[in-house]
Amino acid sequence: MQHIAKNLVLFKAGWLACVLGAANELAWLGPLAVVLIAAEHLRTAKAPLNEVKLLVLAAAIGAVWESALVVTNVLDYGMSATFAPCSGATAGAGEFVSGMTSLPVIGIGSAVPLPALVIASKRFNGHAESVPLSLQRA
DSSP states (O other), X not given: OHHHHHHHHHHHHHHHHHHXXXXXTOTTHHHHHHHHHHHHHHHTOSSHHHHHHHHHHHHHHHHHHHHHHHXXXXXXXXXXXXXXXXXXXXXXSEEESSGGGHHHHHHHHXXXXXXXXXXXHHHSOTTOTTOOGGGSOO
């Protein structure tokens, strides 16, 4: 449970660094926070390779999804930063191009990648209590 609480705090701190960095033209802040948080996450994993697979998958899905939102003019970012749409836009990290249609599009579109990541996290959980010995760190 302590690991989950730590992950939650680090995730929120990373999200905040991404949003505030994008809103204040500090493009380096978000990526730096993400690298440091990912390194800490991998450092504590029982099976780091599984966690790397999950991180790469999450990054790929996020990049495709966020790019699709920009290409279709649903969202516009001042600079690249993944964010929770409402609060990120309020902080100045991006804006809804399509007005009120943006939120339903984002919500419906997230209905596929988010459950896919939950399923993948069960398969590639490097922090699970029952990680096979062959996958555990030596």
